[in-house]
Amino acid sequence: MLSNRLLTLAASTGLLLGSLGLSGLTGARAHVAPAPTSTWSATNPLRPTPPAGSGWIQGWAVDRAGKPHLDVVVEAYRPGDLRDPVATALSYAGSNVHGDEVDGFFRLQVPEGRFVLKLASMPGATDPFRTLWFGRKVPVRMAGGVAEVGDIALTRVRKVKPRTVVTLDRTRIKQRQRGVVRVTVTHPEVVPVTGKVRVTADRKALTTLELRNGASYLELPRLGLGTHRVSVQFLGNEAVLPGSTASTVLSVVRR
Secondary structure, three states: OHHHHHHHHHHHOOOOHHHHOOOOOOOOOOOOOOOOEOOOOOOOOEOOOOOOOOEEEEEEEEOOOOOEOOOEEEEEEEOOEOOOOOEEEEOEEEEOOOOOEEEEEEEEEEOOEEEEEEEEEOOOOOOOEOOEEEOOOOOEEEOOEEEEEEEEEOOEOOOEOOEEEEEEOOOEEEOOOOOEEEEEEEEOOEOOOOOEEEEEEOOEEEEEEEOEOOEEEEEOOOOOOEEEEEEEEEOOOOOEOOOOEEEEEEEEEOO
């Protein structure tokens, strides 16, 4: 998509910022980067390396499910000055060396030094991401050439409601046995869902579990004869709403 590629080139040189009102803006998957053109001309030969005396910081703007996104504003700042960006670009769609379309790629042309990146949605975005500062603890070092930062995952302002599923290894056990409850918390826009769940049996709190890759399990304490309702409630995180609850029934018999 040539037009999107040109938008990125324009943003990287500051030509696009005035028209978009961005001049004062504050705020594991293999990818193949598109080969950039060195000028606005589509017929200009591809430049395989950065111009002399500068380098490229490049990566991919993705959501919490790893899906690349267009039109994310990416800015590079000196660590000691987070007011005025050194370079600005938009994540975009372009063609890689094989002619395949790739989304979410960004490239910033910067001088040598250390840089902090700021990623944010464009003003007026209908489903915006939260502003993210990348490299504040460990700035990106540029000594010429290309600095690859990989996928940078952004969290939306809007929180999503997950699906919580609870199951038992066995729904019927003997009196001296312990049941095992398993829980998964999922949402297609946040992969995996992280955070904690609270487990209760007959409305009595048992423990809180940490999710690993969106799942966890617990060996229940020994319960008395009869039926018992086991429930699990997700407690939420910065991207996912709390309160999603699921339950199941465990029967304890004499033999």
